[in-house]
Amino acid sequence: xxxxxxxxxxxxxxxLLIGAMLFSVACSNKGGEEQTGGKNGEAGKPSQNHxxxxxxxxxxxxxxxxxxxxxxxxxxxxQADFAVRLFQNSLSKEGNTLVSPLSVMIALAMTANGAxxxxxxxxEKALGGVPIDELNEYLYTYLKELPCGEKxxxxxxNSIWIRKGLPVKEAFLQKDADYYGADAFSAPFDDSTxxxxxxxxxxNTDGMIEKVLDEIREETVMYLINALIFEADWQSPYDEYSxxxxxxxxxxxxxxxxxxxxEESRYLEDGGAVGFIKPYADSKYSFxxxxxxxGTDINxxxxxxxxxxxxxxxxxxxxxxxxxxxxxxxxxxxxxxxxALKAMGMERAFDSGLADFSRMSENExxxxxxxxxxxxxxxxxxxxxxxxxxxxMDECAAIEMPETKTVILDRPFVYMLIDNATNxxxxxxxxxxxx
Numbered sequence: 083x084x085x086x087x088x089x090x091x092x093x094x095x096x097x098l099l100i101g102a103m104l105f106s107v108a109c110s111n112k113g114g115e116e117q118t119g120g121k122n123g124e125a126g127k128p129s130q131n132h133x134x135x136x137x138x139x140x141x142x143x144x145x146x147x148x149x150x151x152x153x154x155x156x157x158x159x160x161q162a163d164f165a166v167r168l169f170q171n172s173l174s175k176e177g178n179t180l181v182s183p184l185s186v187m188i189a190l191a192m193t194a195n196g197a198x199x200x201x202x203x204x205x206e207k208a209l210g211g212v213p214i215d216e217l218n219e220y221l222y223t224y225l226k227e228l229p230c231g232e233k234x235x236x237x238x239x240n241s242i243w244i245r246k247g248l249p250v251k252e253a254f255l256q257k258d259a260d261y262y263g264a265d266a267f268s269a270p271f272d273d274s275t276x277x278x279x280x281x282x283x284x285x286n287t288d289g290m291i292e293k294v295l296d297e298i299r300e301e302t303v304m305y306l307i308n309a310l311i312f313e314a315d316w317q318s319p320y321d322e323y324s325x326x327x328x329x330x331x332x333x334x335x336x337x338x339x340x341x342x343x344x345e346e347s348r349y350l351e352d353g354g355a356v357g358f359i360k361p362y363a364d365s366k367y368s369f370x371x372x373x374x375x376x377g378t379d380i381n382x383x384x385x386x387x388x389x390x391x392x393x394x395x396x397x398x399x400x401x402x403x404x405x406x407x408x409x410x411x412x413x414x415x416x417x418x419x420x421x422a423l424k425a426m427g428m429e430r431a432f433d434s435g436l437a438d439f440s441r442m443s444e445n446e447x448x449x450x451x452x453x454x455x456x457x458x459x460x461x462x463x464x465x466x467x468x469x470x471x472x473x474x475m476d477e478c479a480a481i482e483m484p485e486t487k488t489v490i491l492d493r494p495f496v497y498m499l500i501d502n503a504t505n506x507x508x509x510x511x512x513x514x515x516x517x
Contacts, residue, residue, distance in 0.1 A: 138266070145259045148261060149219060150226065153220060153223065157224070159389060160210030161187070162389030162393050163390070164183055165183035166387050166389045166392055167426055168422060168426070169181055170387070171422035172422050172454075176333075177333075178415060180413070180414075180415040182454070182467075182469030185469040185470065185471045186454060188221065188238065188240065188262060188308040189306055189307065189452070189472070189473050191209065191221060191261075192240060192262055192306045194209065194214045195218070195254055195258055195261075195441070196251070196439045196441045196442025196443070196447075197431065197437075198438045200436075201437050204429060204430045207428075208428040218261040219261075229367075231366065233314065233315040233363035234314035234362055234364070235314075236310070236313075237310065237311040238308060238311075239308070240258070240264035241264055241267065241306075241307050242255065242258060242266040243266075243271075243275065243278075243304065243305040243307070244266060244269065245269065245271040246268050246269065246270055246271070248303045248304065248443060249444050250304070251441060251442060251443060251444075258306075264306075271298050272298070276295055279294070279307070280295060282307070283307070286310075287310075287468035287469070288468065290457040290467075290468030291309075295453075295472070299474070299476070301476040301479065302474045303475055303477045305472055305474055306472070306475070307473075308469075308471045309469070310468070310469050310470075311467075312465070313464070313466050315363045316360065316361075316463065317364070317365060320342040322462075324462075325340050325341065326340075326341055328407065328409070339409040340409065340410045341410075342408045345406065346358045346406045347402070350395055350396070350398075350399050350400075351395075351398075354374055354378055355372050355373060355374045355395075356372070356373060358370075358371060358406045359399060362464065363464075369408075410460060410462070412457075412460070413458065414456060416454065416455040418451050419471075420432060420449075431449045432449050434448045434476070434478045442475070445477055445478075446478040449474070450474040450475065450476030451474045452471065452473050452474070453470075453472040453474070454469070456469045
């Protein structure tokens with residue numbers, strides 16, 4: 083049983099909920115060499131009801147066969163560490179938090195394939211310390227092997243949106259197509275592109291996230307986007323008689339909620355915290371919850387975690403009956419991850435003067451912002467969750483030095499004193515001779 087549990091939790095590593103917070107996971111389609119996400123096995127395809135103005139560049143950049151690398155202890159430890167650090171650095175002090183470490187990981191890994199030098203080193207540090215070429219191989223295999231079935235689907239989609247006129251290196255696009263099935267679109271970055279991107283996000287999150295951008299900033303020249311869907315039925319759904327009103331004591335006071343009661347078989351304990359694991363259909367994914375002891379601040383507990391500690395809590399789970407209560411809940415969450423990622427070691431990637439994305443483009447680019455949006459719904463039948471991560475690449479503003487001119491008043495000239503508001507001359511004259 084313990085061996086089976088470890089195997090299950092290894093697959094579900096990034097999809098851990100602490101309290102009411104989910105770490106989402108994703109998988110790719112089976113049976114093909116290309117890792118494509120998206121609905122019905124088509125990654126990055128826009129809605130059939132939406133006419134795109136962007137041009138698909140992917141016709142010339144088809145995903146090729148690449149070597150993957152099976153998840154091992156190095157990869158698992160790195161992913162757990164990244165998940166916990168991202169969560170800690172994204173924590174809301176005033177309400178619910180929800181991040182998808184895998185979505186963020188994929189979007190940043192695609193971006194890191196265009197980075198070099200110290201910028202790349204900083205990104206690798208933030209992403210768990212695994213070299214990017216090795217991380218590509220790990221994620222390629224990890225995504226391919228994540229299980230999908232009739233009662234659970236985990237669907238990623240990746241795309242790259244490029245402002246028309248920006249030179250982008252084909253090797254960069256090829257790598258992101260090979261490992262992540264990323265479609266690339268050339269677009270004018272006007273209102274039509276804004277509509278296209280938001281339609282793509284809505285389509286590839288099953289409508290859970292309707293839009294991710296409110297505007298396209300003038301300095302932004304590229305977007306690297308990951309979207310993912312998680313939907314799963316419980317292995318043992320809650321019956322109507324298992325749901326009762328109960329009090330929930332939150333940070334902003336006590337509220338009456340619909341509490342779903344069940345008996346589970348996996349108990350978690352961590353000194354000052356207890357929890358349980360509830361499996362989804364076919365035990366391919368599970369919901370894990372951990373509740374700090376009475377009087378322990380939830381934020382303090384979260385900040386005490388590490389990737390290794392979290393893995394240890396799950397691996398030490400006991401096979402004993404658990405009378406479990408889980409409140410129904412649904413909410414969305416959004417944040418800009420710039421500060422979180424800088425704190426994790428990626429400062430240089432955001433610095434317009436120091437960033438090195440020379441493997442992406444000959445133009446000088448840097449990360450302008452990383453936008454992350456999530457949604458979750460936990461109810462009687464199962465769980466739905468969606469996430470989108472957008473990496474906005476901005477172009478460094480070129481400093482244009484004015485052309486040097488020469489004017490020597492060594493012959494007759496006209497002069498005037500003007501009103502700057504209207505440029506009308508208050509005085510006007512001519513010097514034709516100087517006594």
